[in-house]
Amino acid sequence: MTPQDSLWLHHQINLFNAEYAAALDEKRYADWPDFFVPDGRYLVQARENFDRGLPLALMRLESQGMMRDRVHGVTQTIYHGPYYMRHVVSPACGLALEADGQTLRAQANYAVFRTKPGSVSEVFNVGRYIDTFVQTDVGWRLRERRCVYDSEMILNSLIYPI
Amino acid sequence: MTPQDSLWLHHQINLFNAEYAAALDEKRYADWPDFFVPDGRYLVQARENFDRGLPLALMRLESQGMMRDRVHGVTQTIYHGPYYMRHVVSPACGLALEADGQTLRAQANYAVFRTKPGSVSEVFNVGRYIDTFVQTDVGWRLRERRCVYDSEMILNSLIYPI
Amino acid sequence: MTPQDSLWLHHQINLFNAEYAAALDEKRYADWPDFFVPDGRYLVQARENFDRGLPLALMRLESQGMMRDRVHGVTQTIYHGPYYMRHVVSPACGLALEADGQTLRAQANYAVFRTKPGSVSEVFNVGRYIDTFVQTDVGWRLRERRCVYDSEMILNSLIYPI
Numbered sequence: 001m002t003p004q005d006s007l008w009l010h011h012q013i014n015l016f017n018a019e020y021a022a023a024l025d026e027k028r029y030a031d032w033p034d035f036f037v038p039d040g041r042y043l044v045q046a047r048e049n050f051d052r053g054l055p056l057a058l059m060r061l062e063s064q065g066m067m068r069d070r071v072h073g074v075t076q077t078i079y080h081g082p083y084y085m086r087h088v089v090s091p092a093c094g095l096a097l098e099a100d101g102q103t104l105r106a107q108a109n110y111a112v113f114r115t116k117p118g119s120v121s122e123v124f125n126v127g128r129y130i131d132t133f134v135q136t137d138v139g140w141r142l143r144e145r146r147c148v149y150d151s152e153m154i155l156n157s158l159i160y161p162i
Numbered sequence: 163m164t165p166q167d168s169l170w171l172h173h174q175i176n177l178f179n180a181e182y183a184a185a186l187d188e189k190r191y192a193d194w195p196d197f198f199v200p201d202g203r204y205l206v207q208a209r210e211n212f213d214r215g216l217p218l219a220l221m222r223l224e225s226q227g228m229m230r231d232r233v234h235g236v237t238q239t240i241y242h243g244p245y246y247m248r249h250v251v252s253p254a255c256g257l258a259l260e261a262d263g264q265t266l267r268a269q270a271n272y273a274v275f276r277t278k279p280g281s282v283s284e285v286f287n288v289g290r291y292i293d294t295f296v297q298t299d300v301g302w303r304l305r306e307r308r309c310v311y312d313s314e315m316i317l318n319s320l321i322y323p324i
Numbered sequence: 325m326t327p328q329d330s331l332w333l334h335h336q337i338n339l340f341n342a343e344y345a346a347a348l349d350e351k352r353y354a355d356w357p358d359f360f361v362p363d364g365r366y367l368v369q370a371r372e373n374f375d376r377g378l379p380l381a382l383m384r385l386e387s388q389g390m391m392r393d394r395v396h397g398v399t400q401t402i403y404h405g406p407y408y409m410r411h412v413v414s415p416a417c418g419l420a421l422e423a424d425g426q427t428l429r430a431q432a433n434y435a436v437f438r439t440k441p442g443s444v445s446e447v448f449n450v451g452r453y454i455d456t457f458v459q460t461d462v463g464w465r466l467r468e469r470r471c472v473y474d475s476e477m478i479l480n481s482l483i484y485p486i
Contacts (some may be wrong), residue, residue, distance in 0.1 A: 006339065007169070010335055011335075014176075014338075084312040090345065090411070093342035109342070113273060113312070115314065120313060121312055123447060128410075152442055180415045181418070183433060250414050275435060282477050283447045
């Protein structure tokens with residue numbers, strides 16, 4: 001990768017990750033599937049399983065349709081105690097552009113804080129995004145985002161996407 | 163916004179936010195008002211109020227003069243238990259440059275950790291900066307920074323600016 | 325520093341810091357000394373001591389050889405309860421390039437979260453990196469990284485580098 005590519009791609013992915021976080025944290029869940037391509041995959045997986053190559057994941061959604069279904073479930077049907085999320089995401093690393101220039105791999109560390117009504121903010125989930133982006137007419141979109149989390153004990157349950 | 167603008171502005175705002183955090187975390191409070199224009203506004207507001215369009219804010223300072231007054235109060239007159247702050251701020255998002263090229267809107271997620279003497283570090287305040295920057299002779303300065311925090315229960319009280 | 329330099333250096337250092345964090349968080353400890361030059365220095369120091377100009381540091385390693393020795397100790401000989409680390413690092417600030425263009429000073433705020441098996445993630449150590457980079461054939465490498473931490477009470481003990 002040329003230094004020029006590295007500069008541009010780093011900027012684009014860091015901005016993407018910040019926009020992605022803002023959509024979730026502001027509860028604009030309907031916008032969330034649009035960060036993916038139509039056949040995009042979203043996984044939330046324990047580090048323990050990821051490191052051993054085991055397939056089990058806490059959440060595995062294999063298309064925008066499944067993501068929209070999840071959003072519907074989260075916002076319309078699942079009974080759960082409400083909470084705010086706040087993502088703090090580091091600049092990305094591990095940028096690798098495939099030869100066709102249309103597929104990009106990247107990683108980024110994240111911390112998600114949860115705040116329940118009337119309570120203090122807590123560390124909710126920390127880990128890394130392991131991503132594959134593809135170039136589209138509207139910029140980079142996720143073909144796959146794998147959220148590999150360190151936090152083996154998920155505080156209560158994980159309702160919203162990470 | 164052109165890709166070139168996006169690249170430059172993102173760099174400038176990310177650097178600004180890091181310098182702002184460093185000034186507060188290193189207790190260089192006298193430098194803090196200089197991140198604003200003379201008639202700049204600084205607000206610290208609960209997300210609950212912000213989301214409903216309610217005006218109540220925990221802190222509302224409407225000029226550099228009021229900020230200097232606050233700094234004087236914090237450093238000279240308010241009796242409080244000392245603590246360290248540490249800001250971790252994500253890359254910015256939501257960049258929008260007005261037509262004149264002199265006014266820029268942006269957001270960034272932050273987490274502030276507090277450490278009291280002899281104690282462990284805690285999550286103190288998490289939220290987002292909602293900012294309006296204006297171009298000046300010395301670069302971008304804040305016309306308004308609104309710190310909208312998730313943390314409804316502020317650990318003890320909030321003494322220093324966020 | 326020209327705006328062009330600022331843009332490039334900020335990109336390079338932010339990427340460096342993210343790669344550094346990824347190596348530690350993924351337990352690729354053998355890679356860690358390579359982020360330094362052969363006679364590089366690594367210190368972990370309490371803010372209280374740093375602010376007063378006192379020399380005492382929790383960890384002080386004065387060459388890659390000492391770092392490799394530490395890595396050997398951590399991975400082969402020290403008996404300790406295992407834990408995961410996760411770094412979230414802000415974009416850098418305080419960039420200052422020396423006249424020869426080969427030495428760069430920078431800072432960055434970090435938060436490190438710790439997760440012990442079967443437990444929730446905790447705030448482990450927060451502070452700032454105070455760095456001196458030098459230009460090498462393979463890009464910027466650390467001549468010195470000083471981790472100045474706010475957290476006076478280190479949860480249990482600090483085993484892995486920060």
